[in-house]
Amino acid sequence: MSLTWYVVVSAFVFAIGAGGVLVRRNPLVILLCIELMLNAANLALVAFARAHGNQDGQVFALIVMVVAACEVAIGLGLIVALFRQRLPIDVDELRELQG
Amino acid sequence: MAEVVFFIAAIGVIAGAVGTVTLRNPFYSVLALVFHLLSLAALFLLLRAEFVAAAQVVVYAGAVMVLYVFVVAYVGGDRSALAAPVGPRLKVLSGLFALALLVELCIAMIGTTLTVLDGQGTGFFAGFGSPREIGRLFLTDFLLAFELASILLLIAAVGAVLLARRRSGLEMAGDLSVADVMRGTHGTPGPAELETQAEAAGPAPR
Amino acid sequence: MSIELLGWLVLLFPLAGTIVIALGWRALPGRASGWIGTAAIAGAFVCSILTLLELESHGHEERQIVAVAWDYAASLGVDAQMSILIDPLSVFMILVVSGVSMLIHLYSVSYMGSDEGYRRFFAYLNFFVFSMLLLVLAGNFLLLIVGWAFVGAASYLLISFWYRRTTATSAGIKAFVINVVGDVGLVLGTYFILDGTGSVDYLKVFGAVEESFSVNDGDLVAGCLLLLVGAFAKSAQVPLHTWLPDAMEGPTPVSALIHAATMVTAGVYLIARMHPLFEHAPTAADVGAIIGCLTLILAATIAIVVTDVKRVIAYSTMSQIGYMVMGVSSFAYTAGLFHLMTHAFFKALLFMAAGSLIGAMAGVQDLDRMSGFRKAMPFTFGAFVIGGLALAGVPPFSGFFSKDEILAYTAAREDWHIVLTVVGYIAALLTATYTFRLIFRAFYGDPSPEARELEHGHLYHAEEHTNPATGEVEDTDVGFPGPEHHIAEREGSMKIAMGALAVLAIVGGFLQIPKVTEVLHHFFEPTFANSEYFEELEPSGTLTAVGLILGAALSLLGIAIAYALWVRERGRPAAIRQRAGFVHRVLVNKWYFDEILEFMVVRPSAWFGRFARNTFERVVVNGLLVVGTSGAVRAGSAAVRAAQSGYLRYYVTLLLGGVVALALYFLLST
Numbered sequence: 001m002s003l004t005w006y007v008v009v010s011a012f013v014f015a016i017g018a019g020g021v022l023v024r025r026n027p028l029v030i031l032l033c034i035e036l037m038l039n040a041a042n043l044a045l046v047a048f049a050r051a052h053g054n055q056d057g058q059v060f061a062l063i064v065m066v067v068a069a070c071e072v073a074i075g076l077g078l079i080v081a082l083f084r085q086r087l088p089i090d091v092d093e094l095r096e097l098q099g
Numbered sequence: 100m101a102e103v104v105f106f107i108a109a110i111g112v113i114a115g116a117v118g119t120v121t122l123r124n125p126f127y128s129v130l131a132l133v134f135h136l137l138s139l140a141a142l143f144l145l146l147r148a149e150f151v152a153a154a155q156v157v158v159y160a161g162a163v164m165v166l167y168v169f170v171v172a173y174v175g176g177d178r179s180a181l182a183a184p185v186g187p188r189l190k191v192l193s194g195l196f197a198l199a200l201l202v203e204l205c206i207a208m209i210g211t212t213l214t215v216l217d218g219q220g221t222g223f224f225a226g227f228g229s230p231r232e233i234g235r236l237f238l239t240d241f242l243l244a245f246e247l248a249s250i251l252l253l254i255a256a257v258g259a260v261l262l263a264r265r266r267s268g269l270e271m272a273g274d275l276s277v278a279d280v281m282r283g284t285h286g287t288p289g290p291a292e293l294e295t296q297a298e299a300a301g302p303a304p305r
Numbered sequence: 306m307s308i309e310l311l312g313w314l315v316l317l318f319p320l321a322g323t324i325v326i327a328l329g330w331r332a333l334p335g336r337a338s339g340w341i342g343t344a345a346i347a348g349a350f351v352c353s354i355l356t357l358l359e360l361e362s363h364g365h366e367e368r369q370i371v372a373v374a375w376d377y378a379a380s381l382g383v384d385a386q387m388s389i390l391i392d393p394l395s396v397f398m399i400l401v402v403s404g405v406s407m408l409i410h411l412y413s414v415s416y417m418g419s420d421e422g423y424r425r426f427f428a429y430l431n432f433f434v435f436s437m438l439l440l441v442l443a444g445n446f447l448l449l450i451v452g453w454a455f456v457g458a459a460s461y462l463l464i465s466f467w468y469r470r471t472t473a474t475s476a477g478i479k480a481f482v483i484n485v486v487g488d489v490g491l492v493l494g495t496y497f498i499l500d501g502t503g504s505v506d507y508l509k510v511f512g513a514v515e516e517s518f519s520v521n522d523g524d525l526v527a528g529c530l531l532l533l534v535g536a537f538a539k540s541a542q543v544p545l546h547t548w549l550p551d552a553m554e555g556p557t558p559v560s561a562l563i564h565a566a567t568m569v570t571a572g573v574y575l576i577a578r579m580h581p582l583f584e585h586a587p588t589a590a591d592v593g594a595i596i597g598c599l600t601l602i603l604a605a606t607i608a609i610v611v612t613d614v615k616r617v618i619a620y621s622t623m624s625q626i627g628y629m630v631m632g633v634s635s636f637a638y639t640a641g642l643f644h645l646m647t648h649a650f651f652k653a654l655l656f657m658a659a660g661s662l663i664g665a666m667a668g669v670q671d672l673d674r675m676s677g678f679r680k681a682m683p684f685t686f687g688a689f690v691i692g693g694l695a696l697a698g699v700p701p702f703s704g705f706f707s708k709d710e711i712l713a714y715t716a717a718r719e720d721w722h723i724v725l726t727v728v729g730y731i732a733a734l735l736t737a738t739y740t741f742r743l744i745f746r747a748f749y750g751d752p753s754p755e756a757r758e759l760e761h762g763h764l765y766h767a768e769e770h771t772n773p774a775t776g777e778v779e780d781t782d783v784g785f786p787g788p789e790h791h792i793a794e795r796e797g798s799m800k801i802a803m804g805a806l807a808v809l810a811i812v813g814g815f816l817q818i819p820k821v822t823e824v825l826h827h828f829f830e831p832t833f834a835n836s837e838y839f840e841e842l843e844p845s846g847t848l849t850a851v852g853l854i855l856g857a858a859l860s861l862l863g864i865a866i867a868y869a870l871w872v873r874e875r876g877r878p879a880a881i882r883q884r885a886g887f888v889h890r891v892l893v894n895k896w897y898f899d900e901i902l903e904f905m906v907v908r909p910s911a912w913f914g915r916f917a918r919n920t921f922e923r924v925v926v927n928g929l930l931v932v933g934t935s936g937a938v939r940a941g942s943a944a945v946r947a948a949q950s951g952y953l954r955y956y957v958t959l960l961l962g963g964v965v966a967l968a969l970y971f972l973l974s975t
Binding site (some may be wrong): 002003004005006007008009011012013014015016017018019020022023024026027028031032033035036039042043044047049050051052053055056058059061062063065066067068069070071072073074075076078079080081083089 | 105106109112113117118119120125126128129132136139143145146147148150152155158159162163166167170171173174175189190193194196197198200203204205208209219221227228233236237240241244251252254255256259260261262263267274
C-alpha cells in the first residue's frame with residue numbers, strides 16, 4: 001500500500017467534514033464535523049511521518065489532539081451556556097451579529 | 100494482509116464520517132464519530148504510530164467523546180432536517196464546494212512530485228512510534244510546543260468552567276440578550292432556574 | 306526729483322490716502338478723513354504740476370519716458386512690467402484728473418458732512434482717483450486693464466454708496482455689469498494686439514504696428530473694435546450707455562467726479578492713446594466716430610424731456626462725451642482732448658451747483674417741483690449760469706472753443722464726415738436749449754415753497770426722509786443719505802471749489818483758441834509725432850471762422866428758444882407736448898434702449914440661468930453627480946452589507962469557497 005492511499009482517505013474525510021459543517025444546523029453536530037476535519041489532518045500527518053521516517057508528524061498529531069480537546073471543551077461550554085439562556089440551539093437562529 | 104486491514108479500516112473511517120454528517124439524531128452522530136475514531140486508530144497502527152493510536156483511543160474516543168455524550172444528553176437537540184432556512188441554494192453550493200475541495204486535494208496528492216508517497220515510506224528503526232521516542236522528542240526538540248500545549252489545556256479548562264458557571268441572583272446586564280428581551284424574560288431568573296434540582300431533571304421547556 | 310519718481314508719487318499719494326482712511330477710520334474724528342483725502346489728492350496734483358515742469362525741461366524728442374518698477378513675467382515671453390508712461394498725453398490727463406478731483410474732494414468735505422458713511426466715502430473716492438491715475442499713467446496694456454477694472458469697481462462702490470436704497474444698488478449693479486462687458490472687450494482687444502505685435506508695452510506696440518499689420522488688417526480691426534467696446538462701455542456710448550442715467554443714484558460729488566470729469570473720459574483717453582492702431586485701421590476709427598455722433602444726438606434729444614436735474618446733466622455728459630469720441634475717432638486729437646478738459650471743468654461745476662440746488666430741496670431732484678430759486682441762491686445760480694454758458698458754447702467761455710474746434714476738424718476731413726459736423730451742430734442747438742431749460746425752470750418763475758423758505762434764511766427740511774425716486778421712507782442711518790443738507794451759500798469749501806471751477810470754465814478756453822494760441826497742440830506734439838493726421842489735418846482759416854460763428858449763433862439761438870419757452874410763454878411746452886405726444890413718449894422712455902436691452906440681453910440671460918438651474922444643476926450636477934455618487938456608494942455598501950447576514954453557515958460557505966479558490970490557484974500555478 002503506497003502511502004498515497006492514506007492521504008486520499010484523509011482527503012475524503014476532510015471533504016466530508018467540510019460538507020457536514022455547511023449543511024448541519026445543530027451546533028453540536030457542527031463541532032463533530034470539525035472534529036472530523038481535525039482527524040483527517042491527523043491521519044495525513046501520521047502518514048507523512050511514516051513517509052519521511054521521523055516522528056515529527058506524530059508529535060504534531062498529538063499536539064493537534066490536545067488542541068482539539070481544548071476546543072471541544074470550550075465549544076461545548078458555549079453550547080451549555082446557550083442552552084442555559086434558553087436560546088435555540090440552531091445556528092440559523094443565532095444571528096444577532098448581522099449588519 | 101496489511102491491505103485487507105487497510106481497506107477494512109478505511110471503509111470504517113469513511114462510513115463513520117458519513118454517518119456523523121448525515122444521521123439526524125445528534126446522539127447517533129456522536130456514536131458514528133466514535134466508530135470513526137476507532138477505525139482511525141487502526142489506520143494509525145498500520146502506519147506504525149502506536150502511541151498516537153493509543154492516545155487516539157484513550158484521549159479522543161475515551162475522554163472527548165464521553166464529554167460529547169454528556170452534553171448531547173443534557174442539551175438534546177432537534178431532529179432537524181438538513182434543509183436550511185436560507186434555502187436549498189446553500190445546500191447545493193456547499194455540496195459543490197466540498198466536492199471541489201475533494202477533487203483539488205486528490206489532484207494535489209496524486210499529481211504531486213513528492214515521490215516519497217509512492218512507496219511504503221522510508222525505513223524506520225525499532226522504536227519508531229513508541230512512547231519512549233515520542234516522549235524524548237517532546238522533552239527535547241519540541242519542548243516549547245509541549246509547554247504551550249499544557250498552558251492551552253489550562254486555559255481551556257478555566258474557560259470551560261467560566262462558561263458553564265451558573266450565576267446566582269440577578270444576571271449582570273452584559274448577560275442580557277436581545278432574545279431574552281424579545282421573549283419576555285428580562286433577565287430575572289425564572290422560578291425553574293433557581294432550583295438546582297430542576298436543572299438536573301432535564302432540559303428546561305423552551 | 307527725477308521725473309520717474311514724480312510719476313510714481315502721483316500714484317502713491319491717493320493710494321496712501323485710501324489706505325490711511327480705510328484702515329484708520331476709527332481714529333479719525335469728525336471731518337479729518339475728508340481733509341486727509343483732499344490733502345492726498347492735492348499732493349497728487351502738486352506732483353502732477355512738478356511732473357509737467359520736469360517734462361517741459363526735457364528736450365523735445367525725449368518727452369516719452371517709461372518708468373519701470375518691476376518685471377512681472379519676463380520669462381514667459383510676454384513683457385509684462387509694472388511700468389508707467391510719462392508723456393504729454395498722460396501728464397495732461399493726470400493734471401485734469403487730479404486737479405478736478407482735488408476740487409471735488411474739497412466740495413465733498415462739506416457736502417457729505419452729515420452722512421454716516423463719511424469716512425467710507427472718502428476712502429472710496431481716493432481709491433477711485435488712484436485707479437483713474439493708474440489708468441492714464443499705465444505704460445502697458447496690462448496696467449491699463451488693471452486701472453480700468455479698478456475704476457469700474459470704484460464706480461460700483463460709489464454709485465451704490467447709499468447701499469440700503471434698492472434703487473442705488475440696482476443702479477450700481479447695472480453700471481458694473483455693463484462695465485464688465487467693456488472690460489471683456491478691452492481684454493480681448495489686448496489679446497489681438499498682443500498676438501499681432503508680440504508685446505503689451507505701449508511704445509513697443511506702437512512702433513511695431515506698421516510691420517505687424519497691413520492697413521485695415523482684419524485682426525487689427527477686430528482688436529480695435531474690441532477696444533472700442535471697452536471705450537464705449539466706460540464712456541457710456543450707445544448701446545452701452547444705459548447705466549449712466551441710473552448712476553445718478555450716487556451722491557452728487559460722485560456724479561461730478563466719476564460721471565462727468567474722469568471715468569467717462571477714459572474711453573476718449575483710450576482712443577487717443579491708441580491712435581497709431583486706429584490710424585492703421587480706419588474702419589474701426591470710423592465706427593467710433595459714427596457711434597460718437599449717434600450718441601451725441603440721441604442724448605441731446607432725451608435731455609430735453611427729462612425732469613430729474615441730475616439726469617439732465619447726465620445726458621448732457623453723454624452727449625458731450627459723444628463729441629469727444631467723435632473728435633478723437635476722426636483723428637482730431639487736440640480738439641477732442643481739449644474738449645475733455647473744458648468739459649471736466651464746466652460739467653463738474655454744473656454737478657456741484659446741482660448738488661447745492663438739491664440740498665436746498667432737501668434731497669428732491671425733480672425739476673417739476675423747483676422754481677424761482679434765483680433770489681434765494683444767488684451763488685448757485687451764478688455757478689449754473691457760468692457752467693451753462695460754457696456747456697452751451699457761448700463765446701468766450703471754454704466750451705465754445707473746444708466744441709467748435711471738434712466740429713471744424715470733422716468738417717476738414719472732407720468725406721462723409723461732413724454729416725457728423727451737421728449732426729454736431731444740430732446737437733449744439735439742442736444742448737443750449739436743454740441747458741437753459743434747466744436753468745430757467747429752476748431759477749426763474751415764482752419761488753417754490755422751498756425757495757421761499759430759503760429766502761427767509763431757513764433751509765427747508767423734510768420731516769420724513771424719502772427716496773426721491775420711489776417715495777419710500779428711509780431713515781438717515783448708515784446706508785442712507787444723512788439728515789442734513791448742505792448748500793453752497795452756506796459752506797465755504799463748496800464755494801471755493803465751485804469758484805475755482807467757474808474761473809477755469811471761463812478762462813480755460815484760451816489755452817487753445819484755434820489759429821491763435823495753440824498751446825495744447827504744441828504740447829501734444831511728442832505724443833502724436835507718429836500720427837499722419839496730427840499735423841496735416843487742419844481746418845482752413847475760413848472753415849474755422851465759419852464754424853465758430855455758426856456755433857456761437859446756434860448757442861445763442863438755443864438760449865433764446867429756451868427763454869421763450871420757459872420764461873416768457875410758460876404754457877407753450879405743455880402745448881407742444883400734447884401736439885407731439887408720440888415723440889415725447891419716445892424721448893421720455895429714452896428711445897426704449899432699456900426695453901430693447903431687457904428684451905435682447907436680460908431675458909435670454911435670465912432664461913439661460915433658469916435653464917441651467919433646472920436642467921443642468923438639478924439633473925446633472927445634483928442628480929447625477931451628487932446623488933448619483935452617493936447613491937452608488939450607498940448601493941455598493943448595501944450590497945456588501947448583505948454579506949453580513951448573520952448566518953454562520955453562510956460565512957463558512959464563503960470561507961470554504963475561498964479556500965477552494967486559493968487551492969485552485971496554487972494548483973494551477975505549479
